[in-house]
Amino acid sequence: DTGVSQDPRHKITKRGQNVTFRCDPISEHNRLYWYRQTLGQGPEFLTYFQNEAQLEKSRLLSDRFSAERPKGSFSTLEIQRTEQGDSAMYLCASSLAEATEAFFGQGTRLTVV
Amino acid sequence: RKEVEQDPGPFNVPEGATVAFNCTYSNSASQSFFWYRQDCRKEPKLLMSVYSSGNEDGRFTAQLNRASQYISLLIRDSKLSDSATYLCVSKGGNQGGKLIFGQGTELSVKP
Numbered sequence: 001d002t003g004v005s006q007d008p009r010h011k012i013t014k015r016g017q018n019v020t021f022r023c024d025p026i027s028e029h030n031r032l033y034w035y036r037q038t039l040g041q042g043p044e045f046l047t048y049f050q051n052e053a054q055l056e057k058s059r060l061l062s063d064r065f066s067a068e069r070p071k072g073s074f075s076t077l078e079i080q081r082t083e084q085g086d087s088a089m090y091l092c093a094s095s096l097a098e099a100t101e102a103f104f105g106q107g108t109r110l111t112v113v
Numbered sequence: 114r115k116e117v118e119q120d121p122g123p124f125n126v127p128e129g130a131t132v133a134f135n136c137t138y139s140n141s142a143s144q145s146f147f148w149y150r151q152d153c154r155k156e157p158k159l160l161m162s163v164y165s166s167g168n169e170d171g172r173f174t175a176q177l178n179r180a181s182q183y184i185s186l187l188i189r190d191s192k193l194s195d196s197a198t199y200l201c202v203s204k205g206g207n208q209g210g211k212l213i214f215g216q217g218t219e220l221s222v223k224p
Contacts, residue, residue: 031210042117042200042214043157056209091156093212100145100204102212104156 002026004105006092012111013082020078021108025094032075033102034067035091043091049075050097082112115216116140119201122219130191134199134218136184142206143213146177148186149200151217157200160186191222 005024013019025032030051035043046065047057051072064082069075079086089109095102119136126132138146146163161168163175163184174187184201201215 033211035214040216042216043212045211045213048209048211050210056211097210101147101159101162103159106156 004092004094004103006090006105006108008108009106010109010111012113015082015084015112017082018078018080019082019110020076021090021092021110022074022076023092023094023105024074025092026103027073029094029096029103030072031095031097031102032069033093033095034075034077035093037089037091037107038087046077079110082110084112086110087112114139116213117201117203117215119199119215119218122198122217124218124220125223126191126220127223128191128193130222131187131189132191132220133188134186134201134220136186136201136215138182138184138201138203138213140203140206140213141179141182143203144205145203146184147202147204147212148173148175148184149202149214151198151200153197157214160199188220191220193222193224196220196222 007022033048034046037043049069064080067077089107091107093102093104148160149157150160151157163177167176172189176185198217200217
């Protein structure tokens with residue numbers, strides 16, 4: 001499968017715990033995006049990378065959230081001290097910088113109890 | 114005001130109907146526009162890009178009006194399999210490289 005891959009697909013965690021999600025983009029894509037989606041809403045931008053550089057981070061993102069893309073390939077999104085309001089689908093997408101379409105992974109569904 | 118706004122749903126139509134979705138965007142510097150389709154509890158998938166001259170892909174037609182900052186999607190001869198949420202997306206300009214999504218419009222095609 002050469003599409004965008006996300007792991008895990010589902011995560012249930014207790015409030016206050018830390019969680020980390022992984023995204024493997026399409027191999028030749030140098031842009032990687034993270035989005036969050038809640039029921040009935042469109043995907044909300046969190047952050048994006050071009051290669052290993054984090055180009056933009058949403059001001060909606062608290063300092064409990066951090067993302068990395070250390071070698072310009074896969075990326076991780078960490079949420080520290082999770083809260084119930086963090087429960088959502090976390091989507092990763094990738095694209096070629098010079099192209100405009102982005103392709104999404106199947107997402108990681110986070111439930112904070 | 115949201116950067117990308119869509120018609121509120123849901124749209125409930127019979128098979129074979131023609132349905133139109135509208136979308137407005139607030140950032141006049143946006144450069145690229147798309148329609149994505151999202152099935153329940155699945156990831157968004159690109160349906161089509163939207164070009165200034167308008168473009169058609171089978172039963173789907175997308176149009177862009179830059180002067181009015183308005184995008185539309187027309188679906189002809191609706192099929193049951195068209196039932197999904199349709200997301201309007203803008204990208205580029207002074208909003209950088211990120212995609213900005215609308216809330217989405219839910220379509221339900223009934224037999």
